[in-house]
Structures are given as structure tokens and as C-alpha cells.
Amino acid sequence: MSNTSFSEESFFYDQKTESTIPLFEFNISNSKKRVSYHRNNDTINYHYGPFHPMKPFRLRLTDHLVTGYGLHNIMDLYEVDIESNQNINLIENKILKFHSLEYINFLKNLNDNSDQENKKYLIKNDIDDNDCPIFHGLYRYCLNYTSTTLSAINAIKQQKSDIAINWSGGLHHAKKFKPSGFCYLNDIVIGIMDLLKTHSRVLYIDIDIHHGDGVQEAFYMTDRVFTISFHKYGGYFFPMTGSLEETGVAKGKNYCLNVPLMDGIKDFEYTQLFKSIIGPLVESFNPECIVLQCGTDSLGYDRLGTFNLTVKGHGECVKFVRSLGVPLVLLGGGGYTPINVSRAWCYETGIANDVILKEKLPDNLPFKKYYSPDYSLYPHLGDSILNDLNSKSFLNDTRIRLLEQIRTLQGAPSVRMDNEYIPSRDLQDLMLYLxxxxxxxxxxxxxxxxxxxxxxxxxxxxxxxxxxxxxxxxxxx
CATH class of the missing domain: 1.10.20 (Histone, subunit A)
Structure with missing residues (x-):
């Protein structure tokens, strides 16, 4: 009997078999959670203008990556439909719990109003139509992403999901009376207010490079929503808020944290600071749900950002929050280099499902040429032209101050759900009152x-x- 040697080349998958091999691996753990993915197919069809940095097209790229990796096969999928008047009326009722009727009527009618009428409203309310342009179908666009966030919130409220995802949401700058920073309706505030009907305490975490000012202001006077934002702060960087001294007022005193950072922070420093703050905060505040805004303009080489985070570094924050075992809503937000936005949100969809995605992008991916030359889910983004200005002493001092504030909480506040005031006004409205x-x-x-x-x-x-x-x-x- 002769000895026969077989080289590795003798074993290979035929084309039919290769197409069935999954592009992800399940982690060896017992942390499987029910994950739902919420989307509205119409949202991707809107356009802020050819020179505007906000590109809803990034959502199409994200969806293609998610389905290309086969993640849609292991999640509950919700296609949100708001075509019926009854659905629109229900959504508007929730929107009006926060936004003013005058502002909503303006958004509804702006395409029918004359340019002079629209200009009058813009001037009256100090609205920058370069940042927040008026485009065809704007109100429907707002209804789309807001209703999708409400769908994700509803999945948590009804305990159908442990983690609910809406990458079209997370527009954290919008104010009660006006749009701000590319954001028209604040779906986060609207969603959290709906969540407060069934959940006593909600923790809002923001890892967008811009301060989550609209959400902070809306809940600045309550202890039922704890807001924390990790962001660049200093100079004229938008929105020029989010200092360490902003900690809430009245019942909300010490229920607001800000983590102001400088240019160039990298993965290790960012994630270590994040974990060292969020861990003790969750232990002390004991939230019944966490809403995590995953703005990706904190990635390196973002069109508007100045940090040096990679896709894996950004995702490490999502992974840590997931590990806390609290019901979780994942929302989008900023992010102005669409191919990197889609990479990050696809990777974080994988994290939500506790799977490891292969580095090589799927072969049959639409728009795959956009990801050249590396065609990788994990591009090198960690060394932008900006130096890291966050010294060890600066980060350590910031950490100490934040932990001291957390210690003042003395445990989670108790809530009577039958008569507890749910905030319906932002800080701007409060100041007018004062x-x-x-x-x-x-x-x-x-x-x-x-x-x-x-x-x-x-x-x-x-x-x-x-x-x-x-x-x-x-x-x-």
C-alpha cells in the first residue's frame, strides 16, 4: 500500500458551499440577547444638499453591510411604516410632549409656505439654515427617523427585545422650539419620555464627538434621566457646551455628567476613561434602561471630527455597556465619512448580537468599491494629523472629578410612577420662564x-x- 500525501490545496470549498459559509462567528459565552433592528426604508432617500456633510445615504451603506454579513438572519427585523394617518397622529402626539406646536406646524407646512414666511420664522427663532437646511419632504424625513426610534423604544417597553437598534436616530441637538446641528426633531428626548412611562430611571450615554446638548437640556431638572456625554470641548467647537460644571439643577442636580476632551484622543485612553466612569455610574444610578447614542464622528479621519478612535475602539464602548446586562437602545447620531460610519455601525450591530465579524468585507456587497483599497471592516483610523492633546494628568483629573460627583448620588432615586413629573421643556424654555x-x-x-x-x-x-x-x-x- 503506497503512502499518499495530500497538500492543503487538495481541500477547498466549491463555489456553492462557499456562499453558505457565515461571515461571522458566535462568541463562546452565555450572553445571547434578543436583538431587534429597526429601520424605515424611506429615510435613506432624503438629501440635505450636495455640499452638506450629513448624508442619509450612510444608512443604506450600513444596511448593506449588516445584510451582507448575514446579521439580519439572527435579529428581529422591524420595518417601520407610518403611511396611515392614525400612525402619524400617534407619533405626533408623542412628539408634542416635547416640541412646541408652533415649531411642528412650521416643519409640516414649510414646503407649502412662501420663502418669505419661512425666512421670517427662521429669523424669529435664530435658526441657521446652512446647518439645518429646508429640503423637500423634510417633515416626513423627521417622522421617519423619530418613529423608528419610538419603535425601538416600544420593543424595550414591551420586553420583546433586550437590545433595540435604530441607526437613523440619535439626533441629539434639536431643541424644543427649533432645529440645531443638523437635527430637526430630538428623537432621543421623545423616545426617553415615552420610556419613562414604564421605566423609573433611564441612563443616557453619548459618545458622539459633539456634546449632547439637546438631551441634556431637556432633562436638566430631573433625577429620572441621568445624562452623560463624552465629547470635544473648547474654543468654538459646536455646540460650545458640555463643561464639567454643567451638572443639572433643582431635582436634577448632580444627575448630569460631562466628559470634556481635547483633540486626538486614542482608543486606549478613551475606552479606559469610559469604563472607569460608566461602571460606577451604572452601579450607583441603577438604570432600568440605557440609551446609548453612538455618533461616529469621534472616529479618526471623520470629516468634522478631531479624535483618533478606530472602529474597534468605538465599538469597545458598546461592548462594555452591553456587558452590564441592562436593557439597551442603540441609536446613531453624527458621522460624516459614510464608509466609516457604516463600518462602525455594522460592527456594533455584531457586538449587540455577540458575534465576531470577519475582517474581509462580503464579496457581493453593493458599493464595495467605496471601501477600497483595503476592503476591510476595520480600517486603520488611529493616526490622524492631529496630535493627542489629552495628557495623562488631564485625563486623571477629569476622572477624579467625575467619580466624586457620582459618589454624591448616594444610590438610585426612588420614583413614584403615578405622579412623577416627566420633563417636557428644555433649558431654553426654563430660562424664558425664569x-x-x-x-x-x-x-x-x-x-x-x-x-x-x-x-x-x-x-x-x-x-x-x-x-x-x-x-x-x-x-x-
């Missing part, structure tokens, strides 16, 4: 109970003013 005279204070019954004595109301007003003066927003006064 400028009223004492007589007008009595008429502001959305925040204060009319049964209170006038003297108590006036004292409360004075106390809040003093707190705000101690806050970094003191220049308002």
Missing part, C-alpha cells in the same frame, strides 16, 4: 402645581436662578 416676573410665575402650571402658595413659587424660582448662576450657563443672566 425671566418672568413673580406674577407671571403663577401662570406657568406645566412645571409647578397651582396649589402651591405664591410665596413658595417665587422662592422656588429664586432657588433655581441661583443654581443656574452657579452653573456654567451663568452668562444667560
Amino acid at each position: 425671566k418672568k416676573d413673580d406674577k407671571e410665575v403663577l401662570e406657568y402650571d406645566d412645571i409647578y402645581d397651582l396649589d402651591m402658595e405664591k410665596s413658595e413659587k417665587v422662592l422656588e424660582k429664586e432657588r433655581i436662578i441661583q443654581m443656574l448662576k452657579e452653573d456654567s450657563r451663568a452668562d444667560f443672566f
Whole structure:
């Protein structure tokens, strides 16, 4: 009997078999969770303009990657449909819990209004139409991404999902009366307010490079929503808010954290700081749900960003939050280099499902040429032209100050769900109220109970003013 040697080349998959091999591997763990993926196919069809950095097309690239890797086969898929008037009415009722009726009517009618009418509203409300342009179908676009976030929130509320994903959401800058920073409706605030009907405490985490100002302001006076934002801060970087001194007022005092960073921070420093803060915060606040805004403009080489994070570094934050075992909503946000946005969000969809994605992109991927020359899910993004200005002493001092604030919480606040005030106003609205005279204070019954004595109301007003003066927003006064 002769000895026959077989080279490795003797064993190979035929073409039919190769097409069935999954492009991911399950982690060897018992951490499988029910994950749902929420989308509205119409959202990707809108356009801010040829020179605007916000590109809804990035959502199409993300969807192609997610399906190319076969992740759609292991998640619950929700295609959100808002075509019926009944659905639109339900969504609008939730939107109006936060946004003003005047502003929503403006968005609804802006394509029918004359240019002069629209310009008048823009000037009156100090709206920058370069950042937030008016384009055809704008209101429907807003309804699409907001309803998709509400769909993800509903999956958590009804305990159908442990993790719910909407990459079209996360537009964290929008204010009660106006758009801001490419954001028209604040789907995060609207979604969290809906979540507060069934959940006592919600933790909001923001890893976009820009400060999550719209969400922070909306919940600045409550202890039911803890907001924390990791962002670049300093100079004229938008939105020029998010200092360490912004910690909330009234019942919300110390229920707001900001992590201001400088240019060039890299994976290790960022993720170590993130974990060292989020771990103790979750232990102390004990949230019943976490909403994580995963803006990808914190990646290296982003069109508007100045950090040096890689796809894996950004995803490490998602992985850590997932490991905490708290119901989780993942939302999109910023991100202005579409191919890297899609890579990060696809990778983080894999993290949500506890799978490892192969580095090589799927062969039959539409728009694959965009990912040249490496065709990799994990491109090298860690060394941009910006040096890391975040010294060890700066990061350590920041960590110590934040941990000291967390220690002041003294455990999670208790909540009576039957009568607890759910915030419906942002800080801008509150400040307008605080400028009223004492007589007008009595008429502001959305925040204060009319049964209170006038003297108590006036004292409360004075106390809040003093707190705000101690806050970094003191220049308002």
C-alpha cells in the first residue's frame, strides 16, 4: 500500500458551499440577547444638499453591510411604516410632549409656505439654515427617523427585545422650539419620555464627538434621566457646551455628567476613561434602561471630527455597556465619512448580537468599491494629523472629578410612577420662564402645581436662578 500525501490545496470549498459559509462567528459565552433592528426604508432617500456633510445615504451603506454579513438572519427585523394617518397622529402626539406646536406646524407646512414666511420664522427663532437646511419632504424625513426610534423604544417597553437598534436616530441637538446641528426633531428626548412611562430611571450615554446638548437640556431638572456625554470641548467647537460644571439643577442636580476632551484622543485612553466612569455610574444610578447614542464622528479621519478612535475602539464602548446586562437602545447620531460610519455601525450591530465579524468585507456587497483599497471592516483610523492633546494628568483629573460627583448620588432615586413629573421643556424654555416676573410665575402650571402658595413659587424660582448662576450657563443672566 503506497503512502499518499495530500497538500492543503487538495481541500477547498466549491463555489456553492462557499456562499453558505457565515461571515461571522458566535462568541463562546452565555450572553445571547434578543436583538431587534429597526429601520424605515424611506429615510435613506432624503438629501440635505450636495455640499452638506450629513448624508442619509450612510444608512443604506450600513444596511448593506449588516445584510451582507448575514446579521439580519439572527435579529428581529422591524420595518417601520407610518403611511396611515392614525400612525402619524400617534407619533405626533408623542412628539408634542416635547416640541412646541408652533415649531411642528412650521416643519409640516414649510414646503407649502412662501420663502418669505419661512425666512421670517427662521429669523424669529435664530435658526441657521446652512446647518439645518429646508429640503423637500423634510417633515416626513423627521417622522421617519423619530418613529423608528419610538419603535425601538416600544420593543424595550414591551420586553420583546433586550437590545433595540435604530441607526437613523440619535439626533441629539434639536431643541424644543427649533432645529440645531443638523437635527430637526430630538428623537432621543421623545423616545426617553415615552420610556419613562414604564421605566423609573433611564441612563443616557453619548459618545458622539459633539456634546449632547439637546438631551441634556431637556432633562436638566430631573433625577429620572441621568445624562452623560463624552465629547470635544473648547474654543468654538459646536455646540460650545458640555463643561464639567454643567451638572443639572433643582431635582436634577448632580444627575448630569460631562466628559470634556481635547483633540486626538486614542482608543486606549478613551475606552479606559469610559469604563472607569460608566461602571460606577451604572452601579450607583441603577438604570432600568440605557440609551446609548453612538455618533461616529469621534472616529479618526471623520470629516468634522478631531479624535483618533478606530472602529474597534468605538465599538469597545458598546461592548462594555452591553456587558452590564441592562436593557439597551442603540441609536446613531453624527458621522460624516459614510464608509466609516457604516463600518462602525455594522460592527456594533455584531457586538449587540455577540458575534465576531470577519475582517474581509462580503464579496457581493453593493458599493464595495467605496471601501477600497483595503476592503476591510476595520480600517486603520488611529493616526490622524492631529496630535493627542489629552495628557495623562488631564485625563486623571477629569476622572477624579467625575467619580466624586457620582459618589454624591448616594444610590438610585426612588420614583413614584403615578405622579412623577416627566420633563417636557428644555433649558431654553426654563430660562424664558425664569425671566418672568413673580406674577407671571403663577401662570406657568406645566412645571409647578397651582396649589402651591405664591410665596413658595417665587422662592422656588429664586432657588433655581441661583443654581443656574452657579452653573456654567451663568452668562444667560
